[in-house]
Amino acid sequence: MNPGILSTELVLMAGGFLLLLLQAFAPRLKPLFAPAAILTFLGALAALTLKPSGLHLWGTWEVNGLTRFFTVFFLLGGALAVFFGAYVLRRDGMERGEHYALLLWGTVGMLLMVSTRHLLLIFVGLELLSVVLYLLVATYRRTEVAVEAALKYFLLGSFASAVTLFGMAWYFGMAGHLMLAPPPPPLPKLMGMAYVLLCAGFAFKMALVPFHAWAPDVYQGSPSSVTPWLATLPKMAALVVLVRILQTLPPPLFLGILAAAAVVTMFTGNLLAFVQQDTKRMLAWSGVAHMGYILIGLAAATPEATKSVFVYAVAYALTTLTAFAVLGALTRGEHEPHFISDLAGAGFRHPVPALVLTLCMASLAGIPPLVGFAGKFYLFYAAVEAGRTGLAVLGILNTILSLYFYIRVIYTLYMKPAPVEPLPDTTGGPYRVGLGLAGLLIVFLGLAPAPLFEAASRAFDAMVTYYVR
Amino acid sequence: MARLLTDHLLSVLIFLPAAAAAALAFFPGRAKGAIRGFTLAVTAAGLLLAVWLLAAFRPDAGFQFNEWAPWISYFNIHWFVGMDGISLLMVLLTNFLMPVVILSSTRFITEHVKAYHIAFLLLQTGMLGSFLALDFFLFYIFWEVMLIPMYFIIGVWGGKQRVYAAVKFFIFTAVGSFLMFLAILWMVAQRYSATGGLDFAIFSYYPSGLAAASQVWPFLAFTLAFAIKVPMFPFHTWLPDAHTEAPAGGSIILAGVLLKLGAYGMLRFSIPMFPAALAQFLPWLVGLSLVGILYGAWVCFAQDDLKKLIAYSSVSHLGFVTLGLFALTPASVSGAVLQMVNHGLSTGALFLLVGVLYERRHTRMMADFGGLAKTLPVTTALFLVVALSSIGLPGLNGFWGEFLILVGTFQAHPWTAAVAASGVIFSAVYLLTAVRRVFFGPVTHEENTGLADLDLRELICAAALLVPIVWIGVYPKFLLDRITPAIEHTLSIVKGLMP
Numbered sequence: 001m002n003p004g005i006l007s008t009e010l011v012l013m014a015g016g017f018l019l020l021l022l023q024a025f026a027p028r029l030k031p032l033f034a035p036a037a038i039l040t041f042l043g044a045l046a047a048l049t050l051k052p053s054g055l056h057l058w059g060t061w062e063v064n065g066l067t068r069f070f071t072v073f074f075l076l077g078g079a080l081a082v083f084f085g086a087y088v089l090r091r092d093g094m095e096r097g098e099h100y101a102l103l104l105w106g107t108v109g110m111l112l113m114v115s116t117r118h119l120l121l122i123f124v125g126l127e128l129l130s131v132v133l134y135l136l137v138a139t140y141r142r143t144e145v146a147v148e149a150a151l152k153y154f155l156l157g158s159f160a161s162a163v164t165l166f167g168m169a170w171y172f173g174m175a176g177h178l179m180l181a182p183p184p185p186p187l188p189k190l191m192g193m194a195y196v197l198l199c200a201g202f203a204f205k206m207a208l209v210p211f212h213a214w215a216p217d218v219y220q221g222s223p224s225s226v227t228p229w230l231a232t233l234p235k236m237a238a239l240v241v242l243v244r245i246l247q248t249l250p251p252p253l254f255l256g257i258l259a260a261a262a263v264v265t266m267f268t269g270n271l272l273a274f275v276q277q278d279t280k281r282m283l284a285w286s287g288v289a290h291m292g293y294i295l296i297g298l299a300a301a302t303p304e305a306t307k308s309v310f311v312y313a314v315a316y317a318l319t320t321l322t323a324f325a326v327l328g329a330l331t332r333g334e335h336e337p338h339f340i341s342d343l344a345g346a347g348f349r350h351p352v353p354a355l356v357l358t359l360c361m362a363s364l365a366g367i368p369p370l371v372g373f374a375g376k377f378y379l380f381y382a383a384v385e386a387g388r389t390g391l392a393v394l395g396i397l398n399t400i401l402s403l404y405f406y407i408r409v410i411y412t413l414y415m416k417p418a419p420v421e422p423l424p425d426t427t428g429g430p431y432r433v434g435l436g437l438a439g440l441l442i443v444f445l446g447l448a449p450a451p452l453f454e455a456a457s458r459a460f461d462a463m464v465t466y467y468v469r
Numbered sequence: 470m471a472r473l474l475t476d477h478l479l480s481v482l483i484f485l486p487a488a489a490a491a492a493l494a495f496f497p498g499r500a501k502g503a504i505r506g507f508t509l510a511v512t513a514a515g516l517l518l519a520v521w522l523l524a525a526f527r528p529d530a531g532f533q534f535n536e537w538a539p540w541i542s543y544f545n546i547h548w549f550v551g552m553d554g555i556s557l558l559m560v561l562l563t564n565f566l567m568p569v570v571i572l573s574s575t576r577f578i579t580e581h582v583k584a585y586h587i588a589f590l591l592l593q594t595g596m597l598g599s600f601l602a603l604d605f606f607l608f609y610i611f612w613e614v615m616l617i618p619m620y621f622i623i624g625v626w627g628g629k630q631r632v633y634a635a636v637k638f639f640i641f642t643a644v645g646s647f648l649m650f651l652a653i654l655w656m657v658a659q660r661y662s663a664t665g666g667l668d669f670a671i672f673s674y675y676p677s678g679l680a681a682a683s684q685v686w687p688f689l690a691f692t693l694a695f696a697i698k699v700p701m702f703p704f705h706t707w708l709p710d711a712h713t714e715a716p717a718g719g720s721i722i723l724a725g726v727l728l729k730l731g732a733y734g735m736l737r738f739s740i741p742m743f744p745a746a747l748a749q750f751l752p753w754l755v756g757l758s759l760v761g762i763l764y765g766a767w768v769c770f771a772q773d774d775l776k777k778l779i780a781y782s783s784v785s786h787l788g789f790v791t792l793g794l795f796a797l798t799p800a801s802v803s804g805a806v807l808q809m810v811n812h813g814l815s816t817g818a819l820f821l822l823v824g825v826l827y828e829r830r831h832t833r834m835m836a837d838f839g840g841l842a843k844t845l846p847v848t849t850a851l852f853l854v855v856a857l858s859s860i861g862l863p864g865l866n867g868f869w870g871e872f873l874i875l876v877g878t879f880q881a882h883p884w885t886a887a888v889a890a891s892g893v894i895f896s897a898v899y900l901l902t903a904v905r906r907v908f909f910g911p912v913t914h915e916e917n918t919g920l921a922d923l924d925l926r927e928l929i930c931a932a933a934l935l936v937p938i939v940w941i942g943v944y945p946k947f948l949l950d951r952i953t954p955a956i957e958h959t960l961s962i963v964k965g966l967m968p
Contacts, residue, residue: 348581362617368610385658396651400644407639415624415632453543
């Protein structure tokens with residue numbers, strides 16, 4: 001066996017262990033933990049080049065355009081999350097090596113999920129990720145809301161995992177193996193049940209309606225060092241698994257269900273985001289709605305639509321991660337709620353975070369020339385081209401609905417008078433630089449989205465090649 | 470270097486303001502004078518560039534100064550800009566109004582000066598790009614780029630109800646443009662399934678080649694987006710709020726240029742792309758234009774707020790513009806395009822002078838004024854001339870636009886033209902009534918006695934606007950010669966295909 005095929009994962013695992021040991025035996029090196037974690041992510045990115053393309057480990061381990069596409073985003077997103085998280089943790093005096101180790105290991109879980117078609121490996125990845133997430137939410141263990149969120153997440157999440165595991169068992173019973181592959185026609189009736197159960201766990205991670213109820217509470221309760229990561233990258237990993245499952249099925253199957261789920265998810269997310277007072281909760285519901293738009297692409301089910309879904313996921317992840325990072329800076333502290341109205345007057349007082357948050361809101365609303373628009377452009381074009389014009393119209397109507405709560409943040413920032421005690425910017429200069437760079441990236445990928453489109457296209461081609469084999 | 474400039478004139482024109490906005494970001498916020506001076510210089514340079522384009526423009530050469538370069542090749546999207554007579558006029562109007570706006574804002578805008586100027590420069594890039602884009606994707610990007618700066622201009626530097634007005638403006642405009650976005654995607658997808666090629670060039674859809682039945686929805690989506698922007702009755706309700714609450718500079722640009730984008734879009738998209746659907750909805754569009762003319766005028770009678778009166782008079786005057794467009798005769802469409810410029814100048818000047826009054830008295834209510842002619846003779850004279858130009862007095866610019874629209878409309882719909890002509894009379898009534906209430910009669914308020922007349926800066930702004938007002942009034946042929954070929958070309962596309 002060539003150890004190169006696991007190079008990225010090994011680097012991440014080793015980095016995590018190292019940080020754990022350092023925390024135990026050399027806590028004085030604490031200021032170096034975050035740079036070390038970022039270096040580990042970048043080292044893993046370098047190690048990605050060592051991975052030989054192809055199918056490895058008896059056909060269970062894939063290295064191709066698809067895995068590369070998502071690995072790159074998981075590693076860069078992870079590095080970004082470490083960077084932002086470090087300043088939040090330092091501000092609160094909560095910095096510990098475990099935080100970084102968990103982020104590194106969680107990334108390994110996500111890489112497992114996207115790199116294989118073997119259900120058992122996918123499940124191991126899912127659980128690794130889930131356990132990491134439960135722990136991360138609870139890192140502020142003296143903050144009541146955080147503990148409550150962690151407990152809720154744990155109970156619901158383990159239930160969803162159990163259902164998925166049951167689906168896998170069912171699948172094994174019907175198919176006789178655990179590889180995701182097109183079932184030989186005709187599809188046995190009970191096989192459909194296996195797929196539904198199988199999808200549940202991933203729908204839960206993506207917060208699709210009706211598996212969404214945890215999202216607002218957990219996003220609101222989890223500390224700002226964790227939310228940016230929690231709300232974005234795990235959704236991408238679950239999406240890849242969902243796409244893989246759907247790719248094995250003959251097209252007409254499930255499309256009706258997906259379309260219905262898209263409509264319900266979009267409307268639920270947007271209508272409930274409308275009435276939120278807490279920015280984090282609003283972003284949670286907005287995240288639900290965005291997964292609804294993604295379901296439009298899955299229901300359209302053409303190659304173009306699936307590629308557009310990958311692009312959309314990246315756009316969502318980058319924008320939402322940045323938005324939560326801004327909320328980590330503009331806050332009265334982790335014990336306090338993040339009311340939208342608290343942002344009043346922050347626009348001119350804290351120009352950089354406010355401008356970046358404005359860009360994020362505009363990007364989520366799909367206003368050009370930002371990355372969120374590039375995603376919507378591709379997604380809606382693919383849906384219309386696939387003949388799902390009705391779904392696209394509903395998607396646009398939802399986008400219009402969503403305008404109100406996104407611009408509400410903007411006008412609160414710039415047009416409402418500042419309160420007596422204005423919101424402080426708690427995380428300092430380097431954090432602002434990071435936010436500014438993320439904001440520039442949001443603009444840049446909106447102006448020049450072609451590389452993103454092409455990479456997503458390669459990812460999709462790699463995914464389907466193995467089924468044609 | 471010179472070659473680089475002459476080959477990319479339009480790109481330079483579009484991105485000069487955006488580049489200046491980026492440069493402004495590095496100015497210290499306290500250097501208000503430097504910020505204002507820099508912005509004024511940049512907008513003046515933009516005006517010079519526009520005049521250069523006017524001088525180099527050849528009326529019968531179709532689209533010129535074209536630039537074409539691959540942008541998002543994955544979707545076959547290009548950086549494709551070009552200028553015909555219609556866009557030339559719009560670009561001139563935009564770049565002419567911008568320095569005036571910047572100069573006129575000096576005293577009124579004292580907070581967040583840097584952000585104000587950045588917003589205006591970004592807005593200018595959006596406006597110019599929308600007028601010059603010849604690629605659907607590019608057009609949509611520029612169209613939306615205008616939204617956020619204008620939202621900020623109304624919402625940050627506006628009056629008491631500014632947040633409400635800004636949100637209303639944003640949502641109305643965005644609703645229309647999102648539906649237009651979907652229509653663009655749908656048309657491109659239809660073309661793709663017919664030919665197997667992705668094509669975002671606007672010319673490729675002259676006409677769209679869709680079956681008559683399937684033209685209806687995209688036509689309605691485009692026309693709704695533009696009708697909201699114009700605004701046509703009954704989509705006009707955002708306009709009075711936005712105008713009333715916006716700062717004077719914002720009102721000038723909003724009335725002067727942004728509303729024109731709606732009419733421009735109708736001429737560039739709705740009319741040539743969907744002839745069959747156009748024929749089907751023509752009675753409605755002509756009817757709504759007529760309703761807009763009369764309704765806007767009647768509402769003006771009831772206004773006490775001077776700014777609101779001018780806002781509603783815009784609804785009425787832009788009713789003339791859309792009437793001229795949808796009458797589809799060469800004379801009426803020429804008149805409509807000319808009237809777009811005229812309205813931009815006259816209403817811009819009116820908002821400017823109302824802004825002058827507001828700076829002195831901090832009220833817009835006509836009842837709070839009265840007898841200003843004694844203390845502010847220059848203001849009064851200028852306001853009267855501008856009001857007369859807005860009414861359509863022969864010898865000033867407004868006359869030619871309304872005259873051509875009515876003549877052209879008479880050829881197609883005689884009765885409509887007859888009823889629409891009453892709108893001219895109404896506008897004389899409400900505008901002259903307003904002039905009388907504000908400037909003449911006895912002085913009823915103590916505060917109005919000691920006011921200072923226009924200072925030099927304000928005088929320059931107002932006089933600058935008067936030059937083209939008189940020039941077009943005396944010699945409209947210069948501009949008409951430049952737009953006629955473009956209009957005839959557009960109409961020739963439509964005429965053969967309308968059932």
